Amino acid sequence: MTTVPFTTTTATPLGAVPAPRTPPPPPEGRDGEPTAVPGLLIVADRTPDGAFTGLWTLSAPGGGRVRPTTLTYIRELATHLADFDLDWPYPTGSPASARLAREVSARFTRAQAERRPLWWARTSWLSHGPLWRVGAGDGDVASVPFADLWQLLDQLPADEAHVGFDPAPTWSLRCAAPLCDDGTGRPLQLHAQDEDGSDAGVLRHAERNVLLVEAVSARWARRGRHWMCPACTLEHLPNPGRDLRW
Numbered sequence: 001m002t003t004v005p006f007t008t009t010t011a012t013p014l015g016a017v018p019a020p021r022t023p024p025p026p027p028e029g030r031d032g033e034p035t036a037v038p039g040l041l042i043v044a045d046r047t048p049d050g051a052f053t054g055l056w057t058l059s060a061p062g063g064g065r066v067r068p069t070t071l072t073y074i075r076e077l078a079t080h081l082a083d084f085d086l087d088w089p090y091p092t093g094s095p096a097s098a099r100l101a102r103e104v105s106a107r108f109t110r111a112q113a114e115r116r117p118l119w120w121a122r123t124s125w126l127s128h129g130p131l132w133r134v135g136a137g138d139g140d141v142a143s144v145p146f147a148d149l150w151q152l153l154d155q156l157p158a159d160e161a162h163v164g165f166d167p168a169p170t171w172s173l174r175c176a177a178p179l180c181d182d183g184t185g186r187p188l189q190l191h192a193q194d195e196d197g198s199d200a201g202v203l204r205h206a207e208r209n210v211l212l213v214e215a216v217s218a219r220w221a222r223r224g225r226h227w228m229c230p231a232c233t234l235e236h237l238p239n240p241g242r243d244l245r246w
Helices: 071-083 095-113 146-155 208-217 230-235
Strands: 003-006 041-046 052-059 125-128 132-135 162-165 170-173 191-193 199-202 221-223 226-228
Touching (some): 052 071, 170 208, 226 230
Antiparallel strands (some): 003 132, 041 052, 191 199, 221 226
């Protein structure tokens, strides 16, 4: 039976935490992207002859830098340094500050080795209220977007439209990386696809296993209890060009 799923309830994040501060875009004419740490800039990594390597690093007034990596990793590190109010690369103050700086550096190295963010911004699973389903005929009930409801009703005689209410809540899957943005300021969610490969909207289903299969097919990456979209997965390879053998 071809149906159109939709819900009248608002999605409720499970254990979500506020998004971290995101550094502003670099102003025109500046040598680097400002961060929340005074004097600390995100800069493009270049070879001695000036060629761009495809990676980024942090540049401090004293000349210190970190090992070049992806722009996302560098932004996460800059946010982490600001959150802990640490000077970099030469922390001043108490011995505790120096120890904390070493701990942040170790976290950064560990996160890169495990190909994950420095921290998880949210859980990946979202719970939604039960869906109304409207339709008739045969088809995959999970892949028909609500936007097709009126077109469907126009094509069906009134007495052939079936309306039902799911007995259970549904789930959707979203990226847990802290800087993930779908273009609207929200993290990307796993989408369904129509038979022709076109986008059919956010995929919701009562069975998590259905979402897991689709996530793997769509090249989402699992890190323990969290998931990352394909773009964030790529950005959390320390050196995508090398690691993907481009």
